[in-house]
Amino acid sequence: MNLLLLEEADFIAADRVILRDRRLTHMQEVHRCEVGDSMRVGRIGGLMGAAEVLRLDAAEAELRVTLDQQPPSKLPLTLVLALPRPKMLRRVFQTVAAMGVPRVVLVNSYRVEKSFWQTPFLEPEAIREQLILGLEQARDSVLPEIVIEKRFKPFVEDRLPAITEGTLGLVGHPGNYPPCPRGLDEPVTLAIGPEGGWIPYEIDLLGKSGLQPVQLGERILRVETAVTALLARLF
Amino acid sequence: MNLLLLEEADFIAADRVILRDRRLTHMQEVHRCEVGDSMRVGRIGGLMGAAEVLRLDAAEAELRVTLDQQPPSKLPLTLVLALPRPKMLRRVFQTVAAMGVPRVVLVNSYRVEKSFWQTPFLEPEAIREQLILGLEQARDSVLPEIVIEKRFKPFVEDRLPAITEGTLGLVGHPGNYPPCPRGLDEPVTLAIGPEGGWIPYEIDLLGKSGLQPVQLGERILRVETAVTALLARLF
Numbered sequence: 183m184n185l186l187l188l189e190e191a192d193f194i195a196a197d198r199v200i201l202r203d204r205r206l207t208h209m210q211e212v213h214r215c216e217v218g219d220s221m222r223v224g225r226i227g228g229l230m231g232a233a234e235v236l237r238l239d240a241a242e243a244e245l246r247v248t249l250d251q252q253p254p255s256k257l258p259l260t261l262v263l264a265l266p267r268p269k270m271l272r273r274v275f276q277t278v279a280a281m282g283v284p285r286v287v288l289v290n291s292y293r294v295e296k297s298f299w300q301t302p303f304l305e306p307e308a309i310r311e312q313l314i315l316g317l318e319q320a321r322d323s324v325l326p327e328i329v330i331e332k333r334f335k336p337f338v339e340d341r342l343p344a345i346t347e348g349t350l351g352l353v354g355h356p357g358n359y360p361p362c363p364r365g366l367d368e369p370v371t372l373a374i375g376p377e378g379g380w381i382p383y384e385i386d387l388l389g390k391s392g393l394q395p396v397q398l399g400e401r402i403l404r405v406e407t408a409v410t411a412l413l414a415r416l417f
Numbered sequence: 418m419n420l421l422l423l424e425e426a427d428f429i430a431a432d433r434v435i436l437r438d439r440r441l442t443h444m445q446e447v448h449r450c451e452v453g454d455s456m457r458v459g460r461i462g463g464l465m466g467a468a469e470v471l472r473l474d475a476a477e478a479e480l481r482v483t484l485d486q487q488p489p490s491k492l493p494l495t496l497v498l499a500l501p502r503p504k505m506l507r508r509v510f511q512t513v514a515a516m517g518v519p520r521v522v523l524v525n526s527y528r529v530e531k532s533f534w535q536t537p538f539l540e541p542e543a544i545r546e547q548l549i550l551g552l553e554q555a556r557d558s559v560l561p562e563i564v565i566e567k568r569f570k571p572f573v574e575d576r577l578p579a580i581t582e583g584t585l586g587l588v589g590h591p592g593n594y595p596p597c598p599r600g601l602d603e604p605v606t607l608a609i610g611p612e613g614g615w616i617p618y619e620i621d622l623l624g625k626s627g628l629q630p631v632q633l634g635e636r637i638l639r640v641e642t643a644v645t646a647l648l649a650r651l652f
Binding site: 184254276280281319320321365398399400401402403404412413414415 | 516554556599634636639650
């Protein structure tokens with residue numbers, strides 16, 4: 183935790199918060215905070231800054247916060263991601279939040295197992311928990327938007343064109359395609375497939391909605407690694 | 418598992434192997450192999466190719482293998498990595514093997530907790546197990562070399578200069594440094610610090626041995642994510 187994130191409910195005044203949960207534990211056990219110490223904080227959805235520990239005991243901590251810094255900028259990106267398996271999904275949420283992806287669309291795909299859609303990790307609170315871990319790691323205070331699209335064709339045909347408009351549309355796909363471009367400044371819509379990849383029908387349909395295939399070499403990477411590698415290369 | 422890796426001990430003839438362990442289970446439960454099916458295989462440290470299932474029962478599988486393909490090329494890189502915490506270490510081994518890093522030097526650093534050096538995940542067999550998972554994922558048959566250097570100063574002063582000679586020496590470090598370069602063709606020696614980063618003394622000493630600091634933006638990434646992001650950007 184490189185940033186302590188503050189919820190609306192933590193505020194007891196414009197510049198005061200009370201913390202009682204895992205953040206209190208973390209302050210005590212990892213940071214070994216004492217009264218008078220200063221910590222980096224951010225208000226979820228708002229500014230970042232510093233907090234001074236006013237009071238600290240086993241039950242709660244009271245902090246005085248000064249929020250005067252903009253969070254880091256997000257990438258100019260919408261990430262369209264075939265739903266990963268549940269264990270991977272949780273790490274992907276952390277990774278996209280840490281890397282500064284502002285919007286992720288989770289879509290179905292032929293090679294996504296149907297059971298993956300039943301995972302409790304797709305509940306809004308579970309998603310938010312992982313995103314917050316990513317923001318705490320990277321020092322960011324703004325949650326990415328996560329959109330769930332259980333049906334591939336209606337999403338790609340009806341809603342994806344409005345997302346890709348005005349952006350460079352790319353789909354990561356192994357094969358004889360151009361290499362993924364590097365160091366872009368322009369907005370991008372990037373689609374990443376499931377384990378086993380998109381099927382040809384899906385590549386066709388994504389292409390009609392403005393996403394052209396690019397490849398990242400012959401090595402097959404896990405979804406989380408592929409997401410990180412593609413983003414690090416694109417921006 | 419996108420590639421079935423074969424050990425020397427599996428071979429009963431130049432073109433025949435018998436499998437009994439988790440690879441047999443994987444063939445049956447994930448790939449649902451039957452006699453006559455073909456699978457991608459690689460000989461550890463050797464060529465890759467295809468195998469035909471000759472015989473398959475609950476106890477063992479016999480395959481006829483044809484090894485005629487070179488494994489994918491490795492990155493022109495030595496990665497010097499401050500020892501990560503054990504849980505992260507296992508994933509880092511998988512990641513570096515999957516991304517094609519040929520050599521990793523695990524070093525001590527001021528911010529590496531002493532207890533991390535006691536982990537059973539540093540036993541040669543445990544390292545090899547994780548590396549093989551990464552190779553199976555990425556379809557590569559050549560194990561990276563893992564070097565363990567428990568003392569920072571003797572390594573950096575006495576052995577690092579010979580490693581960096583003739584390479585571009587870089588150390589990932591947040592701060593007012595040049596951005597990490599992109600799309601290199603030349604050989605690189607890259608050092609990545611522990612959680613919390615290198616201390617100034619370490620940056621100085623690494624600099625004297627030829628590694629100059631570069632930064633990857635203001636977001637603080639987990640070690641595994643930072644490794645992937647730096648490699649994807651460099652090459």
